[in-house]
Amino acid sequence: MxxxxxxxxxxxxxxxxxxxxxxxxxxxxxxxxxxxxxxxxxxxxxxxxxxxxxxxxxxxxxxxxxxxxxxxxxxxxxxxxxxxxxxxxxxxxxxxxxxxxxxxxxxxxxxxxxxxxxxxxxxxxxxxxxxxxxxxxxxxxxxxxxxxxxxxxxxxxxxxxxxxxxxxxxxxxxxxxxxxxxxxxxxxxxxxxxxxxxxxxxxxxxxxxxxxxxxxxxxxxxxxxxxxxxxGISPFDHENTFSAPLIPAMQFHSKIIALRQVNAGESVGYGATWTATQPSIIATVAAGYGDGYPRAAKSGTPVMINGHIAPLAGRVSMDMLCVDVTQLNNVKLGDDVELWGKKLSVNEVAQWADTLGYELVTRMPTRAKRIFINE
Ligand SMILES: Cc1ncc(COP(=O)(O)O)c(C=O)c1O
The missing domain is CATH 3.20.20.10 (Alanine racemase)
Known part of the structure; x- marks a missing residue:
């Protein structure tokens, strides 16, 4: 695969x-x-x-x-x-x-x-x-x-x-x-x-x-x-939700490639910047700053898994990021992750990274090929 x-x-x-x-x-x-x-x-x-x-x-x-x-x-x-x-x-x-x-x-x-x-x-x-x-x-x-x-x-x-x-x-x-x-x-x-x-x-x-x-x-x-x-991106950067008539064109998705339990007091990721305050379930997603996801995104940045929001946990790596999915039910390996797209606004992710949707979409690397639909 x-x-x-x-x-x-x-x-x-x-x-x-x-x-x-x-x-x-x-x-x-x-x-x-x-x-x-x-x-x-x-x-x-x-x-x-x-x-x-x-x-x-x-x-x-x-x-x-x-x-x-x-x-x-x-x-x-x-x-x-x-x-x-x-x-x-x-x-x-x-x-x-x-x-x-x-x-x-x-x-x-x-x-x-x-x-x-x-x-x-x-x-x-x-x-x-x-x-x-x-x-x-x-x-x-x-x-x-x-x-x-x-x-x-x-x-x-x-x-x-x-x-x-x-x-x-x-x-x-x-x-x-x-x-x-x-x-x-x-x-x-x-x-x-x-x-x-x-x-x-x-x-x-x-x-x-x-x-x-x-x-x-x-x-x-x-x-x-x-x-x-x-x-399909609002020019008003405070507008995280979708302005009704605009339809986001870019959908940035990946999947969960690892799941683990961490105990309260254990940390996640480079620099150990996020620490579990309770026994937690961490999902590792195959997407990082080498794929265009902003490294500056802070812990707490929303990530959508199976249609539900969960918070980013710890620093974004080159090829991976981690999400605290403790509050979600039935999360499995291979589950779909929307990093931004039709349900999760790129402007919202951008705000957590102190930037704009403009920058995030424009600097997407060509590492992952664009798939064009409805040509
Ligand atoms: C001269 C000029 N006109 C129009 C635009 C389009 O601006 P926007 O993407 O905010 O619609 C730009 C983009 O920076 C520009 O430089």
């Missing part, structure tokens, strides 16, 4: 979550005018947050009309796997030679600093590029300043190397849409979009990531850019 670890990705769940994101963007902001419908791209960078970018792109073929990745390498890998959907490079080009393949590969490109803008303006292209001009409205990570936006926008609009421009920004606190920081970023961006628009029709614009798609409809633009919600 192979090592019993499994990482299953439900592609129907991803399609469902995409439909949900799209339906939120399709809520009309002002009356029924179709002009107000936001289009939804699928952010599938970092191997679709660990879920498999090629499989995700295939699952969304015919649904998502734009995909977003971080680098040309990620885009090339999709093209080599016959994904034809246009792709946006979220960090733009890392060197000017990448500009010459944008058209061949059907790529759109973010321009986030003056260096990238100069390179585009001064290069010679066979076909003009579709560009996304990124404005720094407060995240202070990427983007040109709002003060430079008008002049830069006009320069790009007049360049023979530019076919179209979308104005974009990125929120620092969209998971707290009532926070003044979020409101100020949204207002500054919206005012800039209005300032650059010459008619009543706003110029193409994009700001909303998952949290804003779900909770700040006022920030929905021409394009919304959800990532984490497509995988």
């Amino acid at each position: 192979p090592r019993p670890i499994s990482i299953t990705v439900d592609l129907n769940a991803i399609r469902h979550n995409f439909n949900y994101a799209q339906s939120l963007g399709a809520k009309h902001k002002n009356g029924d005018s179709l002009d107000n419908v936001s289009q939804t791209m699928a952010v599938i960078k970092a191997d679709a947050y660990g879920h498999g970018a090629v499989a995700t792109a295939r699952a969304l073929d015919g649904k998502a009309t734009l995909l977003a990745v971080s680098s040309i390498e990620e885009a090339v890998s999709l093209r080599q796997n016959h994904i034809k959907t246009p792709i946006l490079l979220l960090e733009g080009c890392f060197c000017s030679s990448e500009l010459s393949v944008l058209d061949d590969l059907n790529l759109q490109v973010v321009l986030h600093n003056q260096h990238q803008i100069e390179e585009l303006l001064n290069t010679s292209l066979d076909e003009p590029a579709d560009v996304w001009l990124k404005i720094d409205t407060g995240m202070h990570r990427l983007g040109i300043s709002a003060a430079d936006a008008n002049h830069t926008y006009q320069t790009l609009a007049n360049s023979k190397n530019v076919r179209s421009i979308v104005l974009m920004t990125h929120f620092a606190m969209s998971d707290q849409p009532n926070h003044t920081f979020f409101k100020r970023q949204h207002e500054d961006f919206h005012n800039l979009v209005k300032e650059l628009s010459t008619t009543d029709q706003l110029i193409p614009n994009s700001a909303a990531n998952s949290a804003a798609v779900m909770s700040a409809p006022e920030s929905h633009g021409t394009w919304n850019r959800p990532g984490i919600m497509l995988y």
Whole structure:
């Protein structure tokens, strides 16, 4: 029997979550005018947050009309796997030679600093590029300043190397849409979009990531850019339980490979950090940090065995972890263990490890192959 670890990705769940994101963007902001419908791209960078970018792109073929990745390498890998959907490079080009393949590969490109803008303006292209001009409205990570936006926008609009421009920004606190920081970023961006628009029709614009798609409809633009919600994970890290309409796509399971009794006062695992306070039954599960389970998860982290929660006991090892199953009935060798998935939220496990569901799924190693269902 192979090592019993499994990482299953439900592609129907991803399609469902995409439909949900799209339906939120399709809520009309002002009356029924179709002009107000936001289009939804699928952010599938970092191997679709660990879920498999090629499989995700295939699952969304015919649904998502734009995909977003971080680098040309990620885009090339999709093209080599016959994904034809246009792709946006979220960090733009890392060197000017990448500009010459944008058209061949059907790529759109973010321009986030003056260096990238100069390179585009001064290069010679066979076909003009579709560009996304990124404005720094407060995240202070990427983007040109709002003060430079008008002049830069006009320069790009007049360049023979530019076919179209979308104005974009990125929120620092969209998971707290009532926070003044979020409101100020949204207002500054919206005012800039209005300032650059010459008619009543706003110029193409994009700001909303998952949290804003779900909770700040006022920030929905021409394009919304959800990532984490497509995988069925709430962008609100305090939400351990499932947000009703989202279906988790990744299921991380293993099995019990050993069971033992320990006496009160005996410890479990490296560093002897967990000690039994009563005679206890310890189940050893074939999953550890080498499989993507966070080593930082503390004793007490919920683990689901046969559909019931039991607490992690002691430190997580490379290939194994231990669970105190004293309170569960009829636990046997070979029983199913859900580490996270449809019943146990990855955000809940992440909280016990002082991190986010985002990090846990994205850094899943390829040691255990992804099994794709509902392709
Ligand atoms: C520029 C940009 N847009 C959209 C997203 C998607 O964000 P989320 O996964 O929170 O929806 C990201 C992800 O970090 C991003 O960097």
